[in-house]
Each structure stands twice: as C-alpha cells, then as structure tokens.
Amino acid sequence: MTKVFSGRKGEVEALRTVDLDIRRGEFVSVVGPSGCGKSTLLMLLSGLLGRSAGEITIDGTSITGPNSDLGIVFQQDVLLEWRSALDNVLLQAEIRKSDMGEARTRARELLRMVSLQDFEDAYPRELSGGMRQRVSICRSLLHQPPLLLMDEPFGALDAMTRDQLQIDLLKLCAARDMTVFFITHSISEAIFLSDRVVVMTPRPGRIERVMDIDLPRPRRLALREDPKFIGYVRELTEIFKSLGVFKEE
C-alpha cells in the first residue's frame, strides 16, 4: 500500500509500499522519526484519508470510506469545551444513536476506571491535560470498538502523567478484546505497551523492522529496569542509528 500527497509544490511520497498484518487483539506500536508518515498510516487505516495504491482490509473487508467501527485518540484531546467530561464521553453514543441509558452506565464505569469518577460534571477547562486525555480515551472506548487507533496520545503530556496514562491504558485494554494501533515517538513507550513494535524509516516511510516484544503481562513500571526491556531499547536505538535518525558524532 502506498500514499502520495499531491500539493502545490508537486507530489510528496509519504508512504512507500507499507505492508503490515495486524492480528486481532494485539497491541501494535509504530515508532519512527517525525514526518515518516506514521500519522498518515493511521489516517489511512481509519479511512479518513484515501490511499494512492494498494489495499487495506479489516476482517477481509476493504476500507474505502471513513470507517466508524473504531475508536480514535489524537495527540490533542479534542474534547468539546461545552460538554462536561461525562457528556464528552457520551458524545460517541449520541452520534451513533445508541441506547443512552446503557451508554451512560458504561461511560461512568470507564471514567471510574481512570479515576475520574469525581469529575463527571467538570468542564474540560477545569481538567488538567492528563485528565482531559483520559476522558478522550474513555470516549474512544464507549462503543466497545474492535479497533483502537491512537496517534501519539501521550505526546503532549509531562513524563509522570505519561507513565500513569500508559498504566491506565493497559488496564483498559486488558478489560476488553481489542486491537490497538498505537503511534509514538518514544521507543520505551512502544516497548512497554506493545506486543509488536513496527519501526519506520524517515520519509518516504517504509517498514524497516517488525519486532516481537516478548514481555509478560500485566506490565508494571518496574519492567522498564528489566534487562530484557533494556535489551529491546538498545536494539531499537541501534536500528534508528543505522537509519541516520540518531547522529552521535
């Protein structure tokens, strides 16, 4: 599958022959430098962008238009400032015209799982960056999608909040059967969360390597000091060095 953007200054090849199989229920992260087409890949998967060549299939069906059978979390939380935390989560059900009573119960349960039960009625401006992103994750999960797409969801958060949200996310994922496609700049974040890590090259983005992460679940923060974890970090860092993403001299 390839993607070529045509703009005023001619064409930009964002992705070149990306070929990737994602298994049902697995957590796949994509790591790569800025501008390697990670986000483009996610937009193609969601059907919000059309591809130039090739095919994307989910469960054997080809994706041709916006695919709504999924949840998306962006780097910005994209909460609607006129809705309370609970109503922001419920937006998902309102748009889909789902049963509101049932949705409300589930929304409350989701907020409780990320420790926001006391902030149901708070407006987004009354919440911290980490809390807002947690609300947006709850919103993406309300309709129990089989696929969750996350585009650098923790990129705008400070390191400590980030750690907490990684733990929250793993907790939410463990509670359901769901495939997660996670995009990040952070090597250790990708390893910590994933079953497989996809390494992408600078533009035009290709897949350099797909690495299986063989670490036990549930994962705890202490795992990051595990020699095996550190080994993965070293291996990925070496790959990016060989790609010229890191230059130490």
Place this chain on the structure above:
Amino acid sequence: MASVPDTTYIARRPSLKQLAERIPPAVWTLIALLLFWELMVRWREIPQYILPAPSVILAEIISYWHRLWPNALVTMGEILFGFACAVCIAVPLAVSVVYSQFMARAVFPIIVMSQTIPKVAIAPLLLSWFGYGITPKIVIVIMLSFFPIVINTVMGLRATTPEMLHLARSMGANGWQIFWKFRLPKALPFVFGGLKLATALSVIGAIVAEFIGADKGLGYLILIAGANFDIARQFASIILISLMGMSFFGLLTWLERVAIPWRESVELSGKG
C-alpha cells in the same frame, strides 16, 4: 473556635461600610462626576441654555415623561425589530458562506467591501425610497448591525478544528450532526461577541434614521429640542437612549451567560 457559633456572623446585619463596598467602584466615580457637574454649574452660575445641572435634567425627565416614554417606545421598537431582522439575515448568510464555496468566494468579499460605504450617507437615499414611516429606520438598523453578526458567525463556524471533524467522521457523524453538535456550539461565543457589538450599532442606526426624517422617536425629540435651544430636554432624551442601549447590551450579556455557561465570552471582534 467552637465557642463562637457560625450563626452570629451570618445573622449580623451588614454595616454601612460593607454595603458601600458592594457597590462597584465605577458607580462611585459616576456619582463623583455628577456631583462635580452639579456643583460647578451652581457655583459658576452657568446658564441653563448652555449646560443644565444634573438635578435640572432629572426634573426635566420627570416632568416631560409623558412625551419621552411613548417616543422611547417607538425608538425601542425600531431597534428591536431591526436587530431581530439583522440576526435572521446574518446568521443564515454566515452559514451559507461557510458551507458554500460560491458564497464564500463570489458573495462574501462583496459584503465585506460594502462596509467601506458610510451607511449614514445612504440614509437620505433610503428615505426617498421608503418614505418617512418605520421602514427606512428598520433598514438602517439592519444595515448597521448585521455586519458584525455575519463576520463573527463566519469566524465562529470556521473555528472548528480539523481534528474535531476527523473525530466526528470517525464516529460516523452526518453533516447535520456535525453542524449541530460540533460547529454551532463552537461558534456560539463568537456569535454572541457579534451580537453584543451589534446592539450598540442598532441604537446608533435608529437615532440616525430618526434624525434624517421622522415625526416620532427619541431622535426626533432631540432634533425638536435642539431647534428650541432646550438643552435640558436634549439631555433628558440622550439619557433615555443611553439607558436603552445599556439595557439592551445587558440583556445580551445575560443571554450569553445562560447560553454559554461553559466559558467566558471571547473578545469582541469585527467592526461595523
């Protein structure tokens, strides 16, 4: 601590000092200015046909009320009706500009350019077209107040971010839902900014229209009083107009707070 029950504090009646502190400082400034005005006029014995004292103006408002009030109602009617018409024209127009390429490229620039025409200059023309009745007044009020509403509503409807639209589409939202659940609420603070700006302009519009040709209304009263060198009567009318303008603005501010409880209003933007 426990020996002092809370109720004693609550039950105590506020002292005079506390009451005074509740009044906003601007009110004190205004009172000081009025006092200064009153004293200066009396002390320097300024004649009434140059500058009447505030007490004289107040007396004039009371004694002339039977003429002021019916004329104020006429002006108020022109303002409110014209303003309502402006909203009814401006908001759908703004929506069409945001949704239609043709409107955005072929019509909207002309509306923007037309704002360089001083509307007061067109007023006599409207008089010869629509006569001396209420119609030219309404038209002038519409012309003055509709522009900030259009501009702000367009800005507000365009404030929806690409991420919001991606989110909406990933939920399977249709165009209708995107408008009602995303674009319109996002635009509301901008719309109210425009409406508040338009209140002041609509008052100006009504008075200017009455200056040019009318046989009733506060603008007409001012003209007549001016012709008779009745300065106190002019001031009385001006004060009534100002109070009307302030109440209208206050009404919109209150409506805004009711309609947009989630935030403070955005800065006023757009020019008339």
